[in-house]
Amino acid sequence: MCGIVAVSCARPCVEERRLVSALDAIEHRGPDGRGYWISEDRKTALGNVRLAIIDPKDEGLQPMFNEDGSVGVVLNGEIYNYKEIRQNLKDEHEFLSNTDTEVLLHAYEEMGVDVVHSLRGMFAFAIYDERKGTIFVARDHVGKKPLFYYQGEDFVVLASEPSAIKAFVKNLSKNPLGAFYLFAHFSPLPEQHFFENVKLLRNGEYMIIKDGKVIEKKKYYTLKFDKRVSDITSYVKELHRELIRAVEYRLIADVPVSLALSSGVDSTLLASIITKELNRNDVSTFTVTVKGAGEFDEVELASKVAEELNLDHAVVEFDFEDYIKLTYELTKKVGLPITDPSLVMGYGMAKAARERGYKVIIVGEGGDELFFGYPVYKQIYELTLTLSSLPLLELPFWVVKEVRSYYNKALCYATLHKLVTARGLSLRSQCCEAFPPELCDLLVLSYRVLESLSAPRNLAERLLSYEYNQRIPNHLNLKVDFYSMAASVEARAPLLDYKLIEKAMSLDPAWKRYIMMKEPKLIGKLILKKYLSEETWRKVTSRKVGFGQQAKDVLMRIAEEEAPSRLKSSEILKKVIDPNIFERYDTKRLSFVAWQVFSYSVWEEVIATW
Structure with missing residues (x-):
C-alpha cells in the first residue's frame, strides 16, 4: 500500500x-x-x-x-x-x-x-x-x-x-x-x-x-447481472467457497494483520472464517465506540464474539471532544471534507491498530450490499408501491420532469428517496425547497448519467447497480481508504472482492427481492450459523448497528451547536442548500446533513491555510 x-x-x-x-x-x-x-x-x-x-x-x-x-x-x-x-x-x-x-x-x-x-x-x-x-x-x-x-x-x-x-x-x-x-x-x-x-x-x-x-x-470493467441462479442451496455453497478464498487473499502479508470487529454479521463472519476455516488465531481484533452510544454500543457483543473465537481483542473509545479533534486531524491529512461521520470512528480505530504495531486491518465494508441487507432496500420497495399510485402532479416539478421522460418511474422515486430522504429531507416539497431550483436539473441529469451505467430493469438489481457504480466506489471505498491511510494502515475488504461480488449478484432477482423484503442478510446469516454457538449467533443476527448510530449524540450536538452557524457563514454552502434548513425542519432528522455542513466547513478552514 x-x-x-x-x-x-x-x-x-x-x-x-x-x-x-x-x-x-x-x-x-x-x-x-x-x-x-x-x-x-x-x-x-x-x-x-x-x-x-x-x-x-x-x-x-x-x-x-x-x-x-x-x-x-x-x-x-x-x-x-x-x-x-x-x-x-x-x-x-x-x-x-x-x-x-x-x-x-x-x-x-x-x-x-x-x-x-x-x-x-x-x-x-x-x-x-x-x-x-x-x-x-x-x-x-x-x-x-x-x-x-x-x-x-x-x-x-x-x-x-x-x-x-x-x-x-x-x-x-x-x-x-x-x-x-x-x-x-x-x-x-x-x-x-x-x-x-x-x-x-x-x-x-x-x-x-x-x-x-x-x-x-x-x-474495462462493469458489473454484470446476466447470470441467474435460482437454486439457493448450491448458491450458498458456491458463495461460501468464494468468500473463503477472498478472505484468504486478504491475509497475504509479511506483517501482522488485524480485524475491525463490530457486533454485526459481516465482521463476525470474517472473524469466523479467519479462525475456523483458515486457522489463523494470530489476528487481533478492534472494536470502536463513542461515549453515550447507549443501546447502539457494540462492545459487549463484539467482545463475546472475540472470546468465543479465541481472538485477542481491544476496545477503542472516544467522546465528543475526541471526535472534533480527530475530524480536524483527518481533514488536514486527507485534504478533503470528511463526508461521513464513520470516517472519524474508522480513523480512531486505525490509529489504535497502528499504535499497537499493525499495518493491515481487515474490514467488513461491502456486506450490506453483498448480502442485500440494508433496511432502506425494503423501504424503497414499499415506497415504490405507494408512490406508483400517486398522481404525478402532486410531486415536485423536477421529479415530474424526470418521470415523464424516463420509463422507470419506480427507480426515480426510489433513488431520490434513498439519497435524499435518508438524510432528513422528504421526497416531496422539502427536497425541492432544500436545493435551489437552478440546481435541480443538474441533480436529475446526474441520475441519468448513473442510470446509463445500469443495465438491469428490475428494481432490486438497478439499486445494486447504482450501489456498485456510484456509492461504493466514490463514497464507501474512498471513506475506507482515507481513514486507514491517514493512520498509515492498509484496510482490506474481502466483501468487496469483485469475483465474490459477481458470484453474489448471480442470484435470481426474485430471491434478491425476497431477501430485501423479508430476510435481510439471509445468506450471510446462513453461512455464519456454521461457526458460532446458537446463543451468540442469535444475538449477532438479530441486530443491525451502524457507525453513525453509535455517534448519534455527537451528531445531535453538531446539528444543534455547530451546523446552523457554519452553514450561514459558508458562501458556497449557502448557494447549494437552504441556509435556514435547520430552523425550518426537525433537527433530529437532519443530523447527517448537519455533519456534512460541519465537515465541509472544517475543510474550508483547513485549505484556507494551504
Whole structure:
C-alpha cells in the first residue's frame, strides 16, 4: 500500500521540488520509504511513498523499472493473485524482489493494457512506457483505491489524494458543484469533485496519457447481472467457497494483520472464517465506540464474539471532544471534507491498530450490499408501491420532469428517496425547497448519467447497480481508504472482492427481492450459523448497528451547536442548500446533513491555510 504521483507534460515542466512537495503531502500513506524518478527531458515523473507490507525490504521500493529501464511503475494497493500471475510469465524476466509491484511491471510488458483483466486486488497504478511515450493508469474493478487527476493546459498530474496535486497547480479552487453533489449523492461525482478540474478516475476504468493530454479513456470493467441462479442451496455453497478464498487473499502479508470487529454479521463472519476455516488465531481484533452510544454500543457483543473465537481483542473509545479533534486531524491529512461521520470512528480505530504495531486491518465494508441487507432496500420497495399510485402532479416539478421522460418511474422515486430522504429531507416539497431550483436539473441529469451505467430493469438489481457504480466506489471505498491511510494502515475488504461480488449478484432477482423484503442478510446469516454457538449467533443476527448510530449524540450536538452557524457563514454552502434548513425542519432528522455542513466547513478552514 502506498501513495503515488505521476506527471506528464507537453514541454519540460517537472520540477524536483514540486515532486518532493507532492510526496510530502501524502507521506502518511507511506512512511516506510519513498522514491521518485524524473525523465531526462523533464516531461515525465513518477513518485511513491511506501507502506511496506509485501516483501518490506528495500528491493520493494518504487518506482520500479524493467531490466533496460524502458518501463516504470508506481502502484498503490495490492495485487492479491500476483503469485499466480508470476508463474504464468515468461522466464526471460529478471526479478529483484518478491513484490506484487514487480509482477505488475513485467505482466504489463507481456500484456499491455489488457493486464487489468488478469488482476485481482485493490489498485491504482501508473505505468510509464518510454517506447510509446505514454503513461498508462488504472483503478481497480470496484474502486477500492482512489486516483485523482488534473488536466492542465499542457500537462496532467495524477495522485492518490488531491493534496499532492496542489504541489503542481498554483490555484486549486473550490468547486460549488462538488458541495452540491455532497448533499445529493453522499459524495461528489467523479467528474465534479471538491476542487475545480480535479477529477476522480472511475472504478474499472483506465486512461492513457501522452504529452500532457489524456488520449484514451476506457471502461474495462462493469458489473454484470446476466447470470441467474435460482437454486439457493448450491448458491450458498458456491458463495461460501468464494468468500473463503477472498478472505484468504486478504491475509497475504509479511506483517501482522488485524480485524475491525463490530457486533454485526459481516465482521463476525470474517472473524469466523479467519479462525475456523483458515486457522489463523494470530489476528487481533478492534472494536470502536463513542461515549453515550447507549443501546447502539457494540462492545459487549463484539467482545463475546472475540472470546468465543479465541481472538485477542481491544476496545477503542472516544467522546465528543475526541471526535472534533480527530475530524480536524483527518481533514488536514486527507485534504478533503470528511463526508461521513464513520470516517472519524474508522480513523480512531486505525490509529489504535497502528499504535499497537499493525499495518493491515481487515474490514467488513461491502456486506450490506453483498448480502442485500440494508433496511432502506425494503423501504424503497414499499415506497415504490405507494408512490406508483400517486398522481404525478402532486410531486415536485423536477421529479415530474424526470418521470415523464424516463420509463422507470419506480427507480426515480426510489433513488431520490434513498439519497435524499435518508438524510432528513422528504421526497416531496422539502427536497425541492432544500436545493435551489437552478440546481435541480443538474441533480436529475446526474441520475441519468448513473442510470446509463445500469443495465438491469428490475428494481432490486438497478439499486445494486447504482450501489456498485456510484456509492461504493466514490463514497464507501474512498471513506475506507482515507481513514486507514491517514493512520498509515492498509484496510482490506474481502466483501468487496469483485469475483465474490459477481458470484453474489448471480442470484435470481426474485430471491434478491425476497431477501430485501423479508430476510435481510439471509445468506450471510446462513453461512455464519456454521461457526458460532446458537446463543451468540442469535444475538449477532438479530441486530443491525451502524457507525453513525453509535455517534448519534455527537451528531445531535453538531446539528444543534455547530451546523446552523457554519452553514450561514459558508458562501458556497449557502448557494447549494437552504441556509435556514435547520430552523425550518426537525433537527433530529437532519443530523447527517448537519455533519456534512460541519465537515465541509472544517475543510474550508483547513485549505484556507494551504
